[in-house]
Amino acid sequence: xxxxxxxxxxxxxxxxxxxxxxxxxxxxxxxxxxxxxxxxxxxxxxxxxxxxxxxxxxxxxxxxxxxxxxxxxxxxxxxxxxxxxxxxxxxxxxxxxxxxxxxxxxxxxxxxxxxxxxxxxxxxxxxxxxxxxxxxxxxxxxxxxxxxxxxxxxxxxxxxxxxxxxxxxxxxxxxxxxxxxxxxxxxxxxxxxxxxxxxxxxxxxxxxxxxxxxxxxxxxxxxxxxxxxxxxxxxxxxxxxxxxxxxxxxxxxxxxxxxxxxxxxxxxxxxxxxxxxxxxxxxxxxxxxxxxxxxxxxxxxxxxxxxxxxxxxxxxxxxxxxxxxxxxxxxxxxxxxxxxxxxxxxxxxxxxxxxxxxxxxxxxxxxxxxxxxxxxxxxxxxxxxxxxxxxxxxxxxxxxxxxxxxxxxxxxxxxxxxxxxxxxxxxxxxxxxxxxxxxxxxxxxxxxxxxxxxxxxxxxxxxxxxxxxxxxxxxxxxxx
Ligand SMILES: [Ca+2]
Ligand SMILES: [Ca+2]
Numbered sequence: 001x002x003x004x005x006x007x008x009x010x011x012x013x014x015x016x017x018x019x020x021x022x023x024x025x026x027x028x029x030x031x032x033x034x035x036x037x038x039x040x041x042x043x044x045x046x047x048x049x050x051x052x053x054x055x056x057x058x059x060x061x062x063x064x065x066x067x068x069x070x071x072x073x074x075x076x077x078x079x080x081x082x083x084x085x086x087x088x089x090x091x092x093x094x095x096x097x098x099x100x101x102x103x104x105x106x107x108x109x110x111x112x113x114x115x116x117x118x119x120x121x122x123x124x125x126x127x128x129x130x131x132x133x134x135x136x137x138x139x140x141x142x143x144x145x146x147x148x149x150x151x152x153x154x155x156x157x158x159x160x161x162x163x164x165x166x167x168x169x170x171x172x173x174x175x176x177x178x179x180x181x182x183x184x185x186x187x188x189x190x191x192x193x194x195x196x197x198x199x200x201x202x203x204x205x206x207x208x209x210x211x212x213x214x215x216x217x218x219x220x221x222x223x224x225x226x227x228x229x230x231x232x233x234x235x236x237x238x239x240x241x242x243x244x245x246x247x248x249x250x251x252x253x254x255x256x257x258x259x260x261x262x263x264x265x266x267x268x269x270x271x272x273x274x275x276x277x278x279x280x281x282x283x284x285x286x287x288x289x290x291x292x293x294x295x296x297x298x299x300x301x302x303x304x305x306x307x308x309x310x311x312x313x314x315x316x317x318x319x320x321x322x323x324x325x326x327x328x329x330x331x332x333x334x335x336x337x338x339x340x341x342x343x344x345x346x347x348x349x350x351x352x353x354x355x356x357x358x359x360x361x362x363x364x365x366x367x368x369x370x371x372x373x374x375x376x377x378x379x380x381x382x383x384x385x386x387x388x389x390x391x392x393x394x395x396x397x398x399x400x401x402x403x404x405x406x407x408x409x410x411x412x413x414x415x416x417x418x419x420x421x422x423x424x425x426x427x428x429x430x431x432x433x434x435x436x437x438x439x440x441x442x443x444x445x446x447x448x449x450x451x452x453x454x455x456x457x458x459x460x461x462x463x464x465x466x467x468x469x470x471x472x473x474x475x476x477x478x479x480x
Contacts, residue, residue: 047257047258047259047260047261047262047301047302047342048255048256048257048258048261049107049111049256049257049258049261050063051063051104051105051106051107051254051256052253052254052255052256052257053081053253053254054079054252054253055076055079055080055081055251055252055253055254056079057076058076058077059076060074060076060081060102063104064102064103064104064235065102065103065104065233065235066100066101066102066103067098067099067100067101067103067134067137068097068098068099068100068101069099069100070086070099070100073085073086073099073100074100078250079252080118080250080251080252081102081236081250081251081254082248082249082250082251083100083129083236083238083248083249083250083251084238084241084246084247084248085127085238085240085241085244085245085247085248085249086098086099086100086238086241087241087242087245088240088241088242089239089240089241090128090239090240091132091142091144091146091164091166091237091239092146092164092166092171093142093166093169093170093171093172094139094142094169094170095142096137096142096144098132098237098238098239100238101132101134101235101236101237102235102236102237103132103134103233103234103235104233104234104235105231105232105233106133106195106232106233106234106256107197107256107258108197108199109197109258109259109260110194110195110196110197110258110259111194111195111197111256111257111258111259112192112193112194112195112256112257112302112303113131113192113193113194113195113234113254113255113256113257114190114191114192114193114213114254114255114256114257115130115131115190115191115192115236115251115252115253115254115255116188116189116190116213116251116252116253117129117130117149117188117189117190117191117249117250117251117252118187118188118249118250118251118252119149119151119185119186119187119188119189119249120187120188121244121247121248121249121250122149122151122244122247122248122249123151123154123156123185123244123247124151124154124243124244124247125151125152125153125154125243126150126151126152126240126242126243127150127151127238127240127241127243127244127247127249128146128148128149128150128162128237128238128239128240129148129149129189129237129238129239129249130146130147130148130149130191130236130237131146131147131148131191131193131206131234131235131236131237132144132145132146132147132234132235132236132237133145133147133193133204133225133232133233133234134232134233134234134235135225135229135230135231135232135233136229136230139169140168140169141168141169142166142168142169143166143167143168143225143229143230144165144166145163145164145165145166145204145223145225146162146163146164146237146239147161147162147163147191147193147206147208147219148161148162148191148237148239149161149189149191149208150162150178150240151185152181153185154243156184156185157183157184157185158181158182158183158184158185159181159182159184159185159186160178160179160180160181160182161178161179161182161206161208161217161219162176162177162178162179162219163176163177163178163206163219163220163223164176165223165225167226167229168229174223175220175221175223176220177220179217179219179220184210186210188210188212189208189209189210190208190209190210190212190213190216191206191207191208192206192207192208192209192213192216193205193206193207193234194207198224199227200226200227200228201224201225201226201227202224202225202227202232203222203223203224204222204223204224204225205218205221205222206218206219206220206222206223207219235254236251236254257301257302258302259302259303259340259341259342260302260342261302261342262297262301262302262340262341262342262344263342263344264297264298264301264340264344265338265339265340265344265345265346265347266295266296266297266298266301266304266338266339266340266344266346267295267296267297267298267338267346268293268294268295268307268336268337268338268346268349269293269294269295269296269349270291270292270293270294270334270336270349270351271291271292271294272289272290272291272292272351272353273289273290273291273292273323274289277353277354279356279358280358283354284353284354284355284356285353285354285355285356286355286356286357286358287326287327287328287329287355288325288326288327289325289326289327289332289353289355290323290324290325291309291323291324291325291326291334291351292323292324293307293309293320293324293336294307295307295338295346297338297340297341301340302340302341302342303340303341304338304339304340304341305338305339305340305341305343306319306320306338306339307319307320307336307337307338307339308320308336308337308338308339309324309334309335309336309337310334310335310336311332311333311334311335312333312335313333313335317337320336326355327355328355329355329356329357330354330355331352331353331354332351332352332353332354332355333350333351333352334350334351334352335348335349335350336348336349336350336351337349357394357395357397358393358394364390364391364392364394364396364459365388365389365390365391365392365396365454365456365459365462366388366389366391367386367387367388367389367452367454367462367464368386368387368464369384369385369386369450369452369464369466370384370385370386370387370432370466371383371384371385371437371450371466371468372385372432374468374469375468375469375470375471376437376439376448376468376469376470376471377439377470377471377473378439378440378441378442378443378444378470378471378472379438379439379440379441380438380439381413381436381437381438381439382436382437382439382468383432383433383434383435383436383437384403384434384435384436384437384450384452384466385430385431385432385433385434386401386429386430386431386434386435386452387428387429387430388401388420388423388428388429388430388454389427389428389429390423390424390425390426390427390428391425391426392425393425394425395422395423395424395425396420396422396423396424396427396456396457396459397422397456397457398421398422398455398456398457399419399420399421399422399423399429399454399455399456400417400418400419400420400454400455400456401417401418401420401434401452401453401454402416402417402418402452402453402455403416403417403434403435403437403450403451403452403453404416404450404451404452404453405437405438405448405449405450406448406449406450406451408440408442408443409439409440409443409445409447409448409449409470410437410438410439410440410443410448410449410450410468411437411438411440412435412436412437412438412450413436413437413438414435414436415435416435418431418434418435423456435450435452437450437468439468439470443470444472445470445472446469446470446472447467447468447469447470448467448468448470449465449466449467449468450465450466450468451463451464451465451466452464452465452466
C-alpha cells in the first residue's frame with residue numbers, strides 16, 4: 001500500500017484493504033467513489049423506508065424473512081416485537097445457529113438503521129441483542145455481521161457493546177472486538193448503523209446509546225460488506241441465551257431512514273449571549289454579542305447537513321461552524337437557515353439586536369474655565385480658555401462646546417462654538433483661546449458672566465458659568 005497517495009481517507013484505505021483481501025471487485029471503484037453525506041437519525045415521519053416497522057398490531061409483518069423460525073419464542077404485542085432467548089446459539093465464524101433472525105433487504109443507497117430495545121429482561125451473562133447484517137450461510141459461506149448489546153454479568157454490574165463480522169465463515173482479521181466493560185446494565189438500549197451506500201463495498205458505522213439516543217458511542221470503526229457476496233439484508237438478532245431461558249428482549253421499533261425520503265426541513269434555533277441586553281436601558285447590548293446557531297432534524301430525519309447565516313437580508317450565506325461574535329456598534333439582523341442531507345431547507349430565522357455605547361455618566365464631563373485677563377475694562381476683550389475632561393467609561397461622541405454672553409453685560413465675539421469631536425474615556429481636551437468675551441462699554445456693573453455649555457451624543461448637557469470682573473473707572477472725587 002506504500003504507493004497509495006497520502007490524501008486518501010481512512011475509510012477508503014480500509015475499503016481498499018477489504019477489496020484486495022476479497023479480490024472480487026475492481027479496486028478502481030474504491031479510488032473513484034466519493035460517498036454521499038452520511039445519514040443520521042431522525043423523525044419517524046421524515047425519511048422512513050418501507051422496511052421500517054413500529055411493531056404495532058398483534059402479528060409480525062410478513063415483510064420480514066425469518067431464519068430458523070421458532071414461532072413460540074417470538075410475538076408482537078403491546079407495541080413491541082418480543083423475542084425470547086434460545087440457548088447457546090450464535091452468529092460468528094463457522095457458527096450460524098441463532099434462531100428467529102428477522103431480515104429484510106436493505107436500501108442500496110445510503111441509509112441509517114436504528115432500533116430501540118427494552119433490555120430490562122436482558123441482563124443475564126452473555127445475553128446478546130441487537131442488529132444483524134446477513135448475506136448468506138453455509139459451509140465456508142457464512143457472511144454476516146452482528147452488532148449487539150451484551151450483558152456481561154448476572155449481577156447487573158457490567159455490559160459491553162460489540163461488533164463481529166464474519167466473511168466466508170471467518171471472523172478473523174476484520175477488526176472485530178467489543179468496547180470493553182462498561183458499568184451498569186441499562187433497561188433501554190438504542191443501536192444504530194449508518195451506511196454510506198457505496199455501490200460495491202458499502203461502509204457500516206455502528207453505534208449504541210443508553211440515554212435514549214442523546215449520546216451515541218461508536219462501536220469500533222466502520223466495517224465494510226462486499227455486495228458480491230450476496231444481497232445485503234439486515235434485521236434483528238438475539239444470541240447466547242443459555243443463562244436466560246425465560247428472558248425477553250422487546251424491540252419498540254426498527255427504523256431505516258433513507259435521506260432521499262426526507263421531506264421535512266430541520267428546525268432551527270439560536271441562543272444569544274448575554275441572554276438579555278446589557279445596555280443601561282435593557283434595549284441594546286454593549287457588546288460583544290455572541291450568537292450560537294442550532295438545528296435539529298429530528299430522531300429519524302436524514303440529519304442536518306449545514307447551517308448558514310448572514311447579517312441582513314441580502315448577500316451571500318456563510319456556513320456556520322462556530323459561535324459568532326459581534327463587537328461593532330450597529331443594528332444587526334442575523335438571518336440563518338439549516339439544510340438537511342436530503343436538501344430540505346428551513347425557513348429563514350432571525351436574531352436581531354443592537355450594539356451601542358452606554359450614555360455618559362452625568363458626572364463624566366469635568367469642565368474648568370479660565371479668563372485672561374480676569375479683570376476686563378468696559379470695551380475690552382478677554383480670552384477664555386477651557387479644559388474639558390471625560391472621566392466616564394464611555395467615549396464622548398460629537399462633543400461640542402459653546403459659549404454665550406450675558407445680556408448687555410458680556411458678549412462672545414468671534415466663534416461661539418467649538419467642535420471637539422470624540423473625547424475618549426479618561427481623555428481631556430484643552431483650548432487656552434477657546435472664546436473671546438467682550439465687555440460692552442455700556443456695562444456699568446462690576447461683574448459679567450459667560451456661560452459655557454458642553455453637549456455630546458447620549459450625554460447630559462454640562463453648563464458652567466464664568467464670572468468676570470469688570471474694571472470700572474474709579475469716579476474722581478469732587479474737590480471740595
Ligand atoms: Ca413500537
Ligand atoms: Ca429532514
